[in-house]
């Protein structure tokens with residue numbers, strides 16, 4: 311076991327009661343009244359399964375998401391940027407811990423979740439399978455990926471599962487600070503020398519499609535949205551979240567005199583909807599299924615950490631035993 315706390319063993323009567331229409335009606339009525347579902351409440355097996363999938367995927371994204379930025383701590387320009395980046399990376403790991411705890415309340419152990427990440431069974435966010443090549447990439451992650459995450463998480467924090475919503479509320483406070491530091495670092499480049507502006511522009515060009523992918527496939531392709539929205543786990547569709555993001559952040563990019571690599575990107579004055587070139591969804595599915603530019607590298611780092619840190623976990627569980635340190 312990797313962590314303590316409530317393991318979320320389903321109540322004894324639950325497996326038999328899964329198809330009970332009365333319990334299901336009560337459950338759905340509770341959600342309709344805007345009440346939260348808590349770990350020991352009755353819930354349909356599919357609600358539990360969907361939440362585990364989504365929260366676990368989110369937790370893995372926070373942990374893996376720390377990797378591209380983490381490699382820049384030693385290279386961040388100046389002491390203040392280094393300190394801010396270090397604090398941000400630590401926060402992301404903390405978010406992972408909170409989310410693993412929330413997923414544990416549904417009955418999946420942390421060890422199972424880690425194993426599923428390392429075996430490639432569980433997914434994590436597409437965006438973290440791309441490399442951070444320059445400092446500008448770190449500023450784009452901090453500004454736009456954190457902004458995208460906030461759009462998604464503020465919405466999800468109003469959802470129906472108590473432990474996930476409470477974790478998200480806290481995460482959103484910290485993400486709001488991350489966004490400020492990312493925006494500040496991005497603006498410094500955008501308002502800097504021609505070379506700095508060029509670096510920021512190239513980074514925007516590289517990251518735009520992964521960011522468009524971040525909200526998930528378009529609604530007509532989304533597999534889980536309908537059920538998740540019925541149970542108020544998701545309160546906006548993938549397309550709605552993408553629109554919200556475009557609405558707030560495209561003007562902020564344009565006002566800096568930067569461009570986005572989509573000639574069709576514009577807000578339709580009549581429909582008030584953003585129009586854009588459909589991102590390549592084949593690329594998206596390839597990346598989330600393990601064949602992106604950095605998937606192998608990301609998992610290799612996690613496997614290394616899992617092996618080298620095993621003695622610490624064992625020592626915590628059984629402090630009296632003797633362990634061979636991996637570096638001895």
Ligand code: BYC
Pocket residue numbers: 363364367368369371372373374375376402433434435436437451455456459462466523524525526527531532533534535538544548598
């Ligand atoms: N990446 O039916 P759909 C952060 C998968 S961390 C990978 O629409 P759903 C940060 C989806 O799982 C924040 N896979 O799915 C950290 C499904 O595959 P499976 C990360 C994706 O669940 C450090 C298939 O595509 N945020 O910001 O209804 C530093 C069909 O999709 C993605 C979260 O995890 C993707 N982007 O909606 C800085 C938020 N999108 O499972 C920043 C929580 C879709 O059937 N998650 N897939 O094999 C969600 O809100 C929802 O799961 C999504 C997708 C909106 C992402």
